[in-house]
Amino acid sequence: MPEAVVQRTYGQSDVLNIEKITVNDPADDEILIKQTAIGIHFHDIYVRTGLYKTLNLPGIPGVEASGIIEKLGKSVNNLKVGDRVVYITGSYGAYSSHRVINHKIVAKIPDELDDATMATNFSRALTVNMLTEQVFNLKDKKIILVTAAAGGVGRLLCQYLNSMGKIVIGTxxxxxxxxxAKSYGCKNAFIYNDDNIIEYSKExxxxxxFDLxxxxxxxxxxxxxxxxASNCGYLINFGQSSGPIPPVEMSKLAQKSLSISRPILFHYxxxxxxxxxxxRSVFDQFINNxxxxxxxMCFDLKNVSQAHDILESRKGGGSLYLKP
Ligand SMILES: NC(=O)c1ccc[n+]([C@@H]2O[C@H](COP(=O)([O-])OP(=O)(O)OC[C@H]3O[C@@H](n4cnc5c(N)ncnc54)[C@H](OP(=O)(O)O)[C@@H]3O)[C@@H](O)[C@H]2O)c1
Structure with missing residues (x-):
């Protein structure tokens, strides 16, 4: 019988518990997926604790997963039963063994790539694509600082910037x-707020x-x-792992003609x-190494609390996933 992690209240990881669920047949434009790997992200922790009140409770958390199509709605003609797909969604519901979802939000996984790699890294690589190809043109930006350079997005971002020939410094x-961080392409790396980075940055x-x-x-x-950041430079804030940034005065930006952006992947x-x-671009990057x-790190769906604890402790690296 299908099962899912259901969150009924906000709190510590023990608010996440497995329950049996009923899964309907797909409507005309939907597909039924038997899920094989479910990505776990910091966003899920914000949702669990209530920092983000974006999941209606009781609800099934999770924004990214991969799996195999078991049934197609009548009007779905670009996919077939047995195809492996990955999706990200702002509507939650990924922490489940089976799910019905609109076919327009899934991407077919190429044969060369495996489900778990996609469930853990698809949205991160899309985020890197957004940050480097969509938000603005990086052409003239040469020396770039990346915070959390060894985190899930950070390590991909450093590697991609490095492949573009940029000089990347990490914190x-x-x-x-x-x-x-150095193994992911940073020329040098420092611990956050280590004053040595000020001298080094001048050098x-x-x-x-930093240009960016x-x-x-x-x-x-x-x-x-x-x-x-340099005068006339750019600062792109795309996360808040340590907490939200207080409001920033426009006059503070004027002091160095700084441009700030706060992009969100789903808008793209x-x-x-x-x-x-x-x-397509992201799949090619994975295929081309x-x-x-x-x-x-793989966790049984029922051990979701343990997985959240490890992610929150910052000991788990960047690639944790649940297996139904
Ligand atoms: N804007 C978007 O559309 C978008 C898309 C994807 C992700 N994000 C956000 O980007 C951030 C990074 O995502 P990710 O997938 O790379 O997450 P991740 O793998 O968990 O990495 C986050 C890193 O942040 C660092 N960190 C610093 N202070 C922390 C704190 N107080 N608690 C926990 N970690 C802390 C940790 O590295 P150290 O131990 O080295 O400090 C950790 O490895 C998250 O905030 C996520 O929500 C935003």
Whole structure:
């Protein structure tokens, strides 16, 4: 019988529990997927704790998964039963063994790629595509700072920027992650808010500051990210792993003619043709080994609480997934 992780209240990881569920037949434009791998993300923790009240409770969390199509709605003619697909959704419901979903939000996984790699890295690689190809043109940006350079998105972002010939400097939370960040293409890496980065930044940017800063840590790093960005530079904040950034005065941007952007992936992937282009590009990158990926950590669906605890402790690297 199909089962899912149901969240009935906000709180610690023990609010996530397995329940039996009923799964309907797909409507005309939907497909039924037997899920094989479900990605776990920091976003899921914000939803669990109530920092984001975007999931109606009781509800099934989870935004990304892959699986095999078991049934097609009448009007779905671009996919077939047995196809392997991956999806991301802002409507939640991914923490389940089976699910019915609109066919327009899935992408067919190429034969060369496996379900677990996609369930853990598809949205991250799409995020990298958004940050480097969609938000604005990186052509003239040479020296770039990436916070959380050894995190799930961070490690892909560093590798991709490196493949574009950019000079990438990373910041991370621990000494071990400095080594990791360097292995992902950072020329150098520092622990957050280590003052040594100020001198180093002066040296490597000839006193100008970084052309571009990618900040996903938020509260703990925003001030340093602002300080290290060059005049007329760019700061792209795309996450808040340490907490939300307080409101920023326009006059603060004026002090260095700084441009700030706060992009959200779903605003890009909700445009079907853009989603198709971004997916194709991301699949090609995985097939062509642009990314070297860490080992994945697999948890049985019923052990979801343990997986959340590990992610929250920052000990699990970036690729945790649930197996129904
Ligand atoms: N805007 C978008 O559309 C979009 C898309 C995808 C992801 N995101 C966001 O981007 C961020 C990174 O995503 P991800 O998938 O790379 O997550 P992740 O793999 O969990 O990496 C996040 C990293 O943040 C660092 N960190 C710093 N302060 C932290 C704290 N207080 N608690 C936990 N971690 C902390 C950790 O690295 P250290 O141990 O080195 O500090 C951790 O590895 C998240 O906030 C996520 O919600 C946004």
């Amino acid at each position: 991370v939370g621990s000494q071990e992650k400095i080594t990791l 490597i940017t000839k006193g100008n500051g 800063v990618y900040d996903s840590v938020g509260l703990d790093t925003f001030e340093q990210s602002y300080n290290l 992937t909700n445009q079907r043709s853009l989603f198709e282009n971004m997916s 642009v990314y070297s990926l860490e080992d994945k």
